[in-house]
Amino acid sequence: MSNQEGNCLLLFAKYPEKGKVKRRLVPHLGEEKVVELYKNFMLDSLSTMNASGVEFYVCVYPPDSKASFIEWLGSDYSYLPQEGENLGERMKNGFISAFARTYNRVVTIGSDIPNLPCEFINDAFSHLTTEDMVIGPAADGGYYLIGFTRTTFLPESFEGIPWGTHTVLQETLKVVKKRSHSVHLLPEWHDIDTYDDLKNVIKKSKDTPFRHSKTFSYLATIGEVPSEDIV
Numbered sequence: 001m002s003n004q005e006g007n008c009l010l011l012f013a014k015y016p017e018k019g020k021v022k023r024r025l026v027p028h029l030g031e032e033k034v035v036e037l038y039k040n041f042m043l044d045s046l047s048t049m050n051a052s053g054v055e056f057y058v059c060v061y062p063p064d065s066k067a068s069f070i071e072w073l074g075s076d077y078s079y080l081p082q083e084g085e086n087l088g089e090r091m092k093n094g095f096i097s098a099f100a101r102t103y104n105r106v107v108t109i110g111s112d113i114p115n116l117p118c119e120f121i122n123d124a125f126s127h128l129t130t131e132d133m134v135i136g137p138a139a140d141g142g143y144y145l146i147g148f149t150r151t152t153f154l155p156e157s158f159e160g161i162p163w164g165t166h167t168v169l170q171e172t173l174k175v176v177k178k179r180s181h182s183v184h185l186l187p188e189w190h191d192i193d194t195y196d197d198l199k200n201v202i203k204k205s206k207d208t209p210f211r212h213s214k215t216f217s218y219l220a221t222i223g224e225v226p227s228e229d230i231v
Contacts, residue, residue: 006104009056013111015065028195040215044114052121088158107147112191115210132181137188141166
């Protein structure tokens, strides 16, 4: 994992335990399948991170779960604990920690977008050479990616935000506008929180590289992919 001119990626992840990940999928798939599905989300996300060529850290939650992550994913990755009382604090502290390691541009993504094209990540870093901030709008009103440079980082963009609501992006951009930061918006994308999100991703994956992903393969094995769409 080479460091491209001071760029750093942060992948926020939860340790896969029953009842701890993607809980809104449980009524449709059951706890065991949801845990396995999330594991495949992570493996595909790691493949995307590796393909980007950017140095990255897996930001782990709970913060004391590093040993469990190493047992699961191995010791070849770099791990950072997620520190904070809520998602905003944890993301803010992740940026602070990365910038303290002398990176110049830092981008954060979640682990529930296993079909995110690698070029979105590359575009994010490219735009951070000319813009103060980059953000990837999610279809549910949140965002799937956010990035800053060392000199334009806004800790307050993670404070007082109604996390988990459809106004997350809107409220974040309000904060950024007050500071007159320039923002590049990436294409809208779907993270996977609900069963409808999952079905939408399956439907849109028919003619994309995601058909060959671990997530898609697992969904096929549990009968969530129509037989005519299976490679």
